[in-house]
Amino acid sequence: MKAETGPMKRTFTLLAIAATLNSVASTAVAQARAFDAKSLARYDISYARCESRYPAMRGHRDEAYLNLWRIRSDDKASTRLEGVRSGAAYRAEKQLVLKGGASSSAPSASSPLERECQGLWAENQRVGKDKR
Numbered sequence: 001m002k003a004e005t006g007p008m009k010r011t012f013t014l015l016a017i018a019a020t021l022n023s024v025a026s027t028a029v030a031q032a033r034a035f036d037a038k039s040l041a042r043y044d045i046s047y048a049r050c051e052s053r054y055p056a057m058r059g060h061r062d063e064a065y066l067n068l069w070r071i072r073s074d075d076k077a078s079t080r081l082e083g084v085r086s087g088a089a090y091r092a093e094k095q096l097v098l099k100g101g102a103s104s105s106a107p108s109a110s111s112p113l114e115r116e117c118q119g120l121w122a123e124n125q126r127v128g129k130d131k132r
Contacts, residue, residue, distance in 0.1 A: 050117035
């Protein structure tokens, strides 16, 4: 069989380059969104509520958050998370959410928080197994 030459080969090469660039760009956008101060503050508050209900979730906050974004949990990612958490935007959002969302009643078993916690923990377990 004769090897592809000319326009066909160039088309395949251009498609491969475009797919690679698209993948790299998608990863960069996801990582930028992952380290957004407002969303991280909301996540941390929600995760703390889940930790109080499910002891198995304690100590896995950052790992679970990074797993949601498919970002490797390493020193660099942990440093970025700590940097975001020390910022003014993070603290302001956290205070805003805590002021507006203080609920003293205990949620039922079918509450949105219950489903959120179960889904988050299941996703963390699934993604964590894929990485091993």
